[in-house]
Amino acid sequence: MSTHSGTDLGSGSVGKLLFSLALPTITSQIVNMLYNLVDRVYIGHMQPVETVGKLALTGVGVCLPIIMVISAFAALLAMGGAPRASIEEGRGNSGEAERIMGNCFAMLVIVSLVLTVVFRVFARPMLMTFGASENTIGYALEYMQIYALGTAFVEITLGMNAFITAQGFTTVSMKTVLIGAILNTILDPIFIFGLDLGVRGAALATILSQAVSMIWVLRFLLGKNTKWRLRRELLRPKAKVVLPCLALGMSPFIMQSTESLIAVCFNASLYRYGGDIAVGAMTVLTSIMQFAMMPLQGLTQGAQPIVSYNYGARNAQRVRAAFRCLLRACVTYSLLLGALVQLFPRMFILMFNSSPELVEYASWALRIYMAATGIFGVQIACQQTFVALGNAKTSLFLAVLRKIILLIPLIYILPHFFADKAFAVFLAEPVADVLAVLTTSTMFAFQFKRSMAETGKTSGTVRKNRNRSIRAVPDFLLAEEKNRTLQKRCPV
Secondary structure (H helix, E strand, O other), rough: OOOOOOOOOOOHHHHHHHHHHHHHHHHHOOOOOOHHHHHHHHHOOOOOHHHHHHHHHHHHHHHHHHHHHHHHHHHHHHHHHHHHHHHHHHOOOOHHHHHHHHHHHHHHHHHHHHHHHHHHHHHHHHHHHHOOOOOOHHHHHHHHHHHHHHHHHHHHHHHHHHHHHHHOHHHHHHHHHHHHHHHHHHHHHHHHHHHHHHHHHHHHHHHHHHHHHHHHHHHHOOOOOOOOOOOHHHHOOOHHHHHHHHHHHHHHHHHHHHHHHHHHHHHHHHHHHHHHHHHHHHHHHHHHHHHHHHHHHHHHHHHOOOOHHHEEEEHHHHHHHHHHHHHHHHHHHHHHHHHHHOOEEEEEEEOOOOOOOHHHHHHHHHHHOOOOOOHHHHHHHHHHHHOOOHHHHHHHHHHHHHHHHHHHHHHHHHOOOOOOHHHHHHHHHHHHHHHHHHHHHHHHHHHHHHHHHHHHHHHHHHHHHHHHHHHOOOOHHHHHHHHHHHHHHHHO
C-alpha cells in the first residue's frame, strides 16, 4: 500500500518509515500548541509581572477547558470523518470520500455556530466553575468573549486540515498550522503591548491567525491540487453519512473533552487549598505537560498506519517490529523529558512567568506533577496501538480509567492523607499515571499476544482468515459491504 506521497507501508525499514510519517505530525501538533502557548508567554509578562501578569495568566488559564471543548468537537468530526473518507478512497470511491468531507464540513459549521452562542452567553458562570476568582474573572472574560467569536475559524481549520492529511498532503497540512502560529507570534506583542489591548489583544491575535489558516485550508480544498474537493451539492448533512463518522470520532472526543473536567477538578481543589497562586501554577504545569506530550502523540500517529496496514495484511512480524520501534521511541523520549523536568524545573516555568513567587511555587509543583513522566511512554504507546489494531473500546476504557476512574477521585481523596493539601492534589497525577501504566501494560501483554497469534494462524489461508480478519473492521463498514454485494447480485 502507498500513500499519495509514495510511502510503502508494507516494506522497507519500519524505523525510517515511522519517523518519516511522524515528523510532519509532530511538527504540526507542536506548532498548533504555540497558539495558546505564545499567548500565555506574552500575557505572563504583562507589567507589573507580580500583579497584572500573574493574575492575567491565571485568568487565561481558566479558559483552557473551554478551548479544549472546542478542539474536542473538531476532533469528533475530523478524526471520525477523515478515516472514513480514506476507507472509501481505498475502495476506489472518491465520490463518497468527497461526500463524507462535505457533510463533515457542514456539521463543523453548525457546531461552531451553536458553540459560539453558548460560550458567549454562559461565559461567566462557566469560567467561575472552571476555577476563576473575583481577581481573575475579568481577565478570563476579556479573553473568552473575543476567542468565542473565532470558534468557527478554529473548528474549520482543525477539522478540515485532517482531511488534507488523510489525502497524503502532510506538507500542506503542516503549513496550515505553521502559517497561523507564525502570524499569532507576530501579532501578539503588537496587540498586547503595542496597541495596549492586554488580554483582549492576545485573543484577537489568535482568532485572526486562525482565520488566515482557515482561508488557507478552504483555498486548498476548493482548488485543483486536492483529490477530494468541497462541493456545494455535497454539503447537506445526511444521517447515513454523519452518524458513522460520529461513531468513529467519539473516542478522541471523549478523551479530549474529559481534559476540561479534570481542569475543573484541579482548579477547584487547588483554589481551596492554595488560592490563586496554586491555580496559576496549575496553568503553567498544564501548558508544559501539553506541549511536552506532543512528540509522543506524533510518534503514535506515525505508527498507527504502519501497524494497521500490516495487521490487516496479516504480517504479524512487521506489526511486532512497528510496536517495538514505537515503544522504544516513546520510552526514550519520556525518560529524557522526565529527567529534564526533575533537574531543571525553573527553566520550564520561566518561559511563562518571571514572578519569583509563582516560579518558586510552580517549580516544586512541577516536579511532583510530572514525577511519573518517565514511564508514560509505555502508556501512550500501548494505548494507541490498541486503536491501530482496531480495539478502540479498550483504548477508550484505558483513557477513562486514567482520567475519570483514577485521577478525579484521587484529586479529592489524597488531601485527606497529607498535611500539605496542595501537595496532595498535585500528587494525584503521578499516582494515577503509575496505576494506569500497570493496568495498560498488563492488558496489552495478553491482548497483543493473542492478536498476533490469531494473525499468525490466519496468514496462510484467505478463506479461513476472513471471519477473523473482519473483527478489526467496524460493524457499520461490514454492513455497507454486504449491501453493496447484494445490490450487485440483485440490482433493482
